Amino acid sequence: xxxxxxxxxxxxxxxxxxxxxxxxxxxxxxxxxxxxxxxxxxxxxxxxxxxxxxxxxxxxxxxxxxxxxxxxxxxxxxxxxxxxxxxxxxxxxxxxxxxxxxxxxxxxxxxxxxxxxxxxxxxxxxxxxxxxxxxxxxxxxxxxxxxxxxxxxxxxxxxxxxxxxxxxxxxxxxxxxxxxxxxxxxxxxxxxxxxxxxxxxxxxxxxxxxxxxxxxxxxxxxxxxxxxxxxxxxxxxxxxxxxxxxxxxxxxxxxxxxxxxxxxxxxxxxxxxxxxxxxxxxxxxxxxxxxxxxxxxxxxxxxxxxxxxxxxxxxxxxxxxxxxxxxxxxxxxxxxxxxxxxxxxxxxxxxxxxxxxxxxxxxxxxxxxxxxxxxxxxxxxxxxxxxxxxxxxxxxxxxxxxxxxxxxxxxxxxxxxxxxxxx
Amino acid sequence: xxxxxxxxxxxxxxxxxxxxxxxxxxxxxxxxxxxxxxxxxxxxxxxxxxxxxxxxxxxxxxxxxxxxxxxxxxxxxxxxxxxxxxxxxxxxxxxxxxxxxxxxxxxxxxxxxxxxxxxxxxxxxxxxxxxxxxxxxxxxxxxxxxxxxxxxxxxxxxxxxxxxxxxxxxxxxxxxxxxxxxxxxxxxxxxxxxxxxxxxxxxxxxxxxxxxxxxxxxxxxxxxxxxxxxxxxxxxxxxxxxxxxxxxxxxxxxxxxxxxxxxxxxxxxxxxxxxxxxxxxxxxxxxxxxxxxxxxxxxxxxxxxxxxxxxxxxxxxxxxxxxxxxxxxxxxxxxxxxxxxxxxxxxxxxxxxxxxxxxxxxxxxxxxxxxxxxxxxxxxxxxxxxxxxxxxxxxxxxxxxxxxxxxxxxxxxxxxxxxxxxx
Numbered sequence: 001x002x003x004x005x006x007x008x009x010x011x012x013x014x015x016x017x018x019x020x021x022x023x024x025x026x027x028x029x030x031x032x033x034x035x036x037x038x039x040x041x042x043x044x045x046x047x048x049x050x051x052x053x054x055x056x057x058x059x060x061x062x063x064x065x066x067x068x069x070x071x072x073x074x075x076x077x078x079x080x081x082x083x084x085x086x087x088x089x090x091x092x093x094x095x096x097x098x099x100x101x102x103x104x105x106x107x108x109x110x111x112x113x114x115x116x117x118x119x120x121x122x123x124x125x126x127x128x129x130x131x132x133x134x135x136x137x138x139x140x141x142x143x144x145x146x147x148x149x150x151x152x153x154x155x156x157x158x159x160x161x162x163x164x165x166x167x168x169x170x171x172x173x174x175x176x177x178x179x180x181x182x183x184x185x186x187x188x189x190x191x192x193x194x195x196x197x198x199x200x201x202x203x204x205x206x207x208x209x210x211x212x213x214x215x216x217x218x219x220x221x222x223x224x225x226x227x228x229x230x231x232x233x234x235x236x237x238x239x240x241x242x243x244x245x246x247x248x249x250x251x252x253x254x255x256x257x258x259x260x261x262x263x264x265x266x267x268x269x270x271x272x273x274x275x276x277x278x279x280x281x282x283x284x285x286x287x288x289x290x291x292x293x294x295x296x297x298x299x300x301x302x303x304x305x306x307x308x309x310x311x312x313x314x315x316x317x318x319x320x321x322x323x324x325x326x327x328x329x330x331x332x333x334x335x336x337x338x339x340x341x342x343x344x345x346x347x348x349x350x351x352x353x354x355x356x357x358x359x360x361x362x363x364x365x366x367x368x369x370x371x372x373x374x375x376x377x378x379x380x381x382x383x384x385x386x387x388x389x390x391x392x393x394x395x396x397x398x399x400x401x402x403x404x405x406x407x408x409x410x411x412x413x414x415x416x417x418x419x420x421x422x423x
Numbered sequence: 424x425x426x427x428x429x430x431x432x433x434x435x436x437x438x439x440x441x442x443x444x445x446x447x448x449x450x451x452x453x454x455x456x457x458x459x460x461x462x463x464x465x466x467x468x469x470x471x472x473x474x475x476x477x478x479x480x481x482x483x484x485x486x487x488x489x490x491x492x493x494x495x496x497x498x499x500x501x502x503x504x505x506x507x508x509x510x511x512x513x514x515x516x517x518x519x520x521x522x523x524x525x526x527x528x529x530x531x532x533x534x535x536x537x538x539x540x541x542x543x544x545x546x547x548x549x550x551x552x553x554x555x556x557x558x559x560x561x562x563x564x565x566x567x568x569x570x571x572x573x574x575x576x577x578x579x580x581x582x583x584x585x586x587x588x589x590x591x592x593x594x595x596x597x598x599x600x601x602x603x604x605x606x607x608x609x610x611x612x613x614x615x616x617x618x619x620x621x622x623x624x625x626x627x628x629x630x631x632x633x634x635x636x637x638x639x640x641x642x643x644x645x646x647x648x649x650x651x652x653x654x655x656x657x658x659x660x661x662x663x664x665x666x667x668x669x670x671x672x673x674x675x676x677x678x679x680x681x682x683x684x685x686x687x688x689x690x691x692x693x694x695x696x697x698x699x700x701x702x703x704x705x706x707x708x709x710x711x712x713x714x715x716x717x718x719x720x721x722x723x724x725x726x727x728x729x730x731x732x733x734x735x736x737x738x739x740x741x742x743x744x745x746x747x748x749x750x751x752x753x754x755x756x757x758x759x760x761x762x763x764x765x766x767x768x769x770x771x772x773x774x775x776x777x778x779x780x781x782x783x784x785x786x787x788x789x790x791x792x793x794x795x796x797x798x799x800x801x802x803x804x805x806x807x808x809x810x811x812x813x814x815x816x817x818x819x820x821x822x823x824x825x826x827x828x829x830x831x832x833x834x835x836x837x838x839x840x841x842x843x844x845x846x
Contacts (some may be wrong), residue, residue, distance in 0.1 A: 003654065018654050020807050038576075038622035038653070061807035095778065097807035121616035122806055130621055137577040141567070153461075154560040156818065158837040159582070159629050160595075160644050162845040172583075173598045174606065176643075177633070181844045183597065190837065193544035193846070198553055199461035206582050206629065210600070220599075223579050230461070231426065231441050355518065376846060383545055384443050384484035384520035395579065414581040414613065421604045422585040423616070423799060 001067075007039035009070050009084050017042070017086065018065045018094070020125065022079075022105050024058060031055065033088075034105075035066065036125070040081035043073060044088045051091060061104055061125070063095040079127060081258075113407070120414060120423060131259035133413060136399040138256055140204055142248040143225050143393075147202040150240075152227065155201045157190040159183060170210045172220075183208040186392065188322075191228040192353055193380055195388040199230040204395065214418035216407040219396060221416035228390035233324075233352045234336040237389040238310050241340060241348060242272045245308055245398075252402065265404055270342065273304040276313045277334070291318055292339065292346070301344035312338035314351075321367045322360070322377075324352040324387070330362045336389070343401045350391025357381050424490075430462035432493050432507050440465070440509065441488045441517070443548065445502075445528050447481060454478065456511075457528075458489065459548070463504035466496060469511045478514065484527055484548070486518040502550060504681070536830070543837060543846060554682035556836060559822040561679055563627055565671040566648050566816075570625040573663075575650065578624045580613040582606060593633045595643075606631040609815065611745075614651040615776055616803055618811040622653040627818065637841035639830040642819060644839035651813035656747075656775045657759040660812040661733050664763060664771060665695045668731055668821075675825065688827055693765065696727040699736045700757070714741055715762065715769070724767035735761035737774075744790045745783070745800075747775040747810075753785045759812070766824045773814025780804050 004015040019037035026032075031046040044066060046052055058064075068086040076083050101118075102111050104125045109116075116123040123129055144154065160174060161184050171182040187205050194201040207224045227244075229237055250269050253260070260267060281288050283303065284296050292300075292311070300309045316325050319337035326332040337351035354360045357378050361371040371378060399411035409415040414423065427438040442460035449455075454469040467489060469475055481487075491509040499506050524541075525534050527548045532539075539546040546552050567577065583597060584607050594605040610628050617624040630647050650667075652660055673692050676683070683690055704711050706726065707719050715723075715734070723732045739748050742760035749755035760774035777783045780801050784794040794801060822834035832838040837846060 018809070059807075063807045063809045094810070095804075095808050098805045100806055119806075121620045121803060124617075124620045133578065133621075134576060136579070140577060140579075141571060144564070144567070148564060151461075153557060154563060155556065155836060156559070156563075156629075156646050158644060158839060160631070160839050160844055175596045175598075176844060177635070177841060179844065194547075194836075197544045197547045198556075206579075208583070212600070221581060221583050380544060380846070381518075382521045383523055383542075384482075384486045385518050386441065386486045387517070413578060413617075416581060416583050418600060421583055421599060421602065423803070 005039040006035070006037050006042045007081060009042060009082060009086075011070055011072065011084060013070050014068070015070060015086070016065060016067055017044075019063070021058060021060055021062050021064060021097075024060065033058075034079070035064070035086075036127075041079045041127070042082070042084065042086060043080060044068060044086040046088045046091070048089070051088070055091065057096070058093065059097045059099070061097040061100055061122070062093055063097075065092045065094055066090065113409070117409070117415065117420065118423070124413070128262055131256075131262045132399065132403045132405065132411060134259050135252060135256050135263075135403055136395065136411065138252050139248055139399055139402065140225070140395060142251045143204070143244060144202070145251075146244045146247045147200075147227060150200070152200040152202045153194075153198060155191070155194050155203050157184075157187040157194075157203055157205055159206060172208050172210045185209050186224065187226055188390075188392075189377055189380070191226055191390060192388060195228040195230045195390065196355065196381065196385040199386075200227070202227045212418060216409070219408055219412055219415055219417060222397075222412070223395040224392045225395055225398075226390065226392040228388060230386045230388045232389040233387065234312055234338050234350070234389055237350055237352075237391055238274070238312060238338055238340070241350070241391055241393075242308055242310075245270060245342070245393075246272075248398075249402070263403055265402070267402065268306050271304075271307045272310065273307045274310045274312065277311055277315060277318075278313070280311045289315060289317070292341075294345075297341045297346060298344045300341050307342075309341040310338055311341065314338065319351065321363050321369060322353050324354050324389075325359075325363070328356065328359060330359060330366065340391075342398075345397070345401060347398055347401065348391045348393050350389065352387060352389040355381050355385040355387055428462040429458070429460050429465045430504060432465060432505060432509075434493055434495065434507060436493050437491070438493060438509070439488060439490055440467075442486070444481060444483055444485050444487060444520075447483065456481075457502070458487070458509075459550075464502045464550070465505070465507065465509060466503060467491060467509040467511045469514070471512070474511070474514055480519070481516065482520045482522070484520040484523055484545070485516055486520075488515045488517055489513065536832070540832070540838065540843065541846070547836070551685055554679075554685045555822065555826045555828065555834060557682050558675060558679050558826055559818065559834065561675050562671055562822055562825065563648070563818060565674045566627070566667060567625070568674075569667045569670045570623075570650060573623070575623040575625045576617075576621060578614070578617050578626050580607075580610040580617075580626055580628055582629060595631050595633045608632050609647065610649055611813075611815075612800055612803070614649055614813060615811060618651040618653045618813065619778065619804065619808040622809075623651070625650045635841060639832070642831055642835055642838055642840060645820075645835070646818040647815045648818055648821075649813065649815040651811060653809045653811045655812040656810065657735055657761050657773070657812055660773055660775075660814055661697070661735065661761055661763070664773070664814055664816075665731055665733070668693060668765070669695075671821075672825070686826055688825070690825065691729050694727075694730045695733065696730045697733045697735065700734055700738060700741075701736070703734045712738060712740070715764075717768075720764045720769060721767045723764050730765075732764040733761055734764065737761065742774065744786050744792055745776050747777050747812075748782075748786070751779065751782060753782060753789065761814075763814075765821075768820065768824060770821055770824065771814045771816050773812065775810060775812040778804050778808040778810055 023034040073085040323337040446457040496508040746760040
């Protein structure tokens with residue numbers, strides 16, 4: 001007889017189930033167990049005294065195989081996905097669990113987070129924790145699906161680089177044979193090179209930042225969803241961002257009903273609001289020339305609830321050297337750079353890049369950087385480069401926002417931070 | 424007027440095209456240019472003397488925008504995708520290319536490979552080179568699509584690890600704040616932990632091996648397509664491998680017609696042949712107890728052409744310590760490990776893992792390894808672990824085989840090897 005998954009149980013059928021013991025209860029002469037597999041939880045009832053005797057040492061999270069018959073449940077067990085239960089005829093212990101270091105079946109998650117991370121593979125067995133990563137898996141799926149439908153090419157870009165082209169300093173170094181090399185903090189230069197040769201590309205890749213901060217907003221290893229488009233400016237890529245996020249959320253609402261319910265999420269298809277930096281300054285009563293503070297981001301979320309708030313056309317001095325000034329003019333005050341705020345946090349920074357070598361040199365000087373340090377980057381645009389633009393979204397960041405988690409580590413299976421590199 | 428892509432050209436229409444100059448030819452009073460965008464190549468004809476005069480300095484690979492009318496081509500230009508050409512009324516140079524360090528429009532690719540890699544973003548503009556990566560993009564797409572349809576969960580696993588759980592020694596070290604950490608050479612332990620908590624998972628992740636070899640078979644940074652399944656043995660995961668590769672090839676045949684033609688590939692949906700190690704020894708006339716040589720792999724390909732050849736049930740001593748011995752018996756001669764050979768090369772190694780801590784300790788001792796060095800790995804199976812199995816395919820390796828490239832670097836956009844970490 002083939003294994004049946006819990007989600008496929010049907011009334012009256014004889015089945016074999018395989019899974020983990022989520023709970024054990026003794027009641028009069030009966031033994032009740034909750035069995036969990038990757039599709040759900042169901043209650044099993046054992047009457048047979050001989051079987052009950054054999055199970056004296058059965059521990060939580062042991063792996064078992066049971067044989068039984070599906071019947072109506074008198075009371076629907078908590079977390080059970082159907083009004084059904086199993087009358088158990090036979091049980092085989094596949095792997096007896098030792099004493100658990102953390103509780104898997106806690107009703108509300110109260111175990112210390114650091115301990116949960118120490119035993120992350122147990123922590124993930126909690127339906128509410130798994131739900132976060134089921135949603136993350138779908139975010140990545142629908143991101144790629146959207147851009148595949150648009151005929152973007154998925155590219156696989158290097159993680160080990162010889163130096164920092166973005167001018168960042170917070171890089172981890174790698175001992176690469178006789179040389180020093182670094183871990184990429186973004187695939188930016190590479191995706192720009194791609195856009196300048198093969199047009200529209202996307203990629204999801206790990207990135208690393210050796211930032212010493214250790215807050216609920218920081219991860220030292222994370223994953224980034226990137227796109228770059230040829231013959232584009234900030235407005236064309238903002239539109240793609242809007243449509244991609246709408247596509248992702250719409251499909252998560254459809255395909256993750258169970259997870260959304262379990263996490264009690266308040267998720268709707270976002271609207272979009274486009275504001276220039278100048279308009280934003282007025283709306284928020286900000287001082288011109290300043291960046292958005294975390295409070296500003298929250299205010300924008302309140303003023304435009306459930307919206308992707310695009311703040312575009314930032315002043316040149318607030319954007320990195322590679323962002324195109326308006327009209328390809330070195331003296332322009334405004335740039336082709338934008339940020340996107342969703343649910344009160346910045347999810348994206350992006351814009352049109354400078355594809356003209358001379359302009360790039362001038363902008364580097366203007367930013368008090370040395371063009372010599374960026375020679376390879378500048379040279380990469382000498383052989384026919386179209387105007388191009390792009391953005392990136394942190395996969396953990398958007399997972400955190402969609403699943404309404406306070407700490408970004410909750411959106412990373414095995415987070416790496418200032419103090420943690422294991423398991 | 425909106426930009427038209429070359430693939431969408433229709434007879435008689437007025438259009439704006441954007442792209443790169445692939446070739447320029449002067450003939451009597453006419454100027455012919457081949458224009459390339461991400462969808463194809465088309466010939467443009469310029470009669471207007473004033474326009475021709477303006478174009479005196481026009482160089483190969485410059486980026487242009489043209490306005491013109493689509494008409495029937497007298498002779499179909501080489502590489503053109505349709506019997507159409509453009510009568511050009513207007514042309515705007517967007518980005519004038521400087522003298523090219525490598526030729527983009529060479530008919531057969533003869534430029535020195537190392538130089539091509541130095542200017543990879545130019546190299547990728549060659550339709551034949553781009554075709555390799557269009558196919559690679561689809562391999563990844565269909566791999567994920569297959570396992571998404573099967574309800575596997577995509578997981579994102581760490582690249583920075585604190586030590587080697589597989590016992591490998593060829594690791595790159597990272598300077599991680601005050602600590603030494605390493606780059607993962609495989610997500611193996613992590614996907615096993617996943618299978619033991621949430622059942623069936625897949626992932627595509629970068630992996631690094633600090634091997635000093637610098638041959639056409641080695642990359643120091645590559646990408647791996649991994650799966651791991653709970654309640655499985657070698658046979659269930661081999662079947663999934665067979666079905667996944669068939670799904671990938673079938674869909675590439677459908678969606679990459681243009682690329683297959685351009686690369687002149689001889690690609691068919693593979694058959695499958697399952698052989699035990701014992702049977703293989705007889706067929707190849709090998710000495711029992713030896714590994715397959717590259718010649719043996721080629722012979723298998725000749726004997727079973729166009730097949731995925733699975734060699735399963737290998738002797739325990741030829742497989743790593745984590746592969747399950749037959750019947751969970753430490754004294755068994757044979758194991759639950761397999762290899763898969765496709766087109767004369769091993770694409771996969773996989774099998775059922777040992778999920779029983781005591782058995783793992785015994786096997787480590789048998790392999791003359793110290794269980795103390797694998798404490799975390801062994802401990803991860805103490806809390807209820809199902810039998811589980813998995814495999815991985817190198818993304819570059821399978822791309823190389825499908826696109827019939829001799830050097831694995833041809834299947835990696837920016838290869839990293841013993842001497843190369845840039846661009």
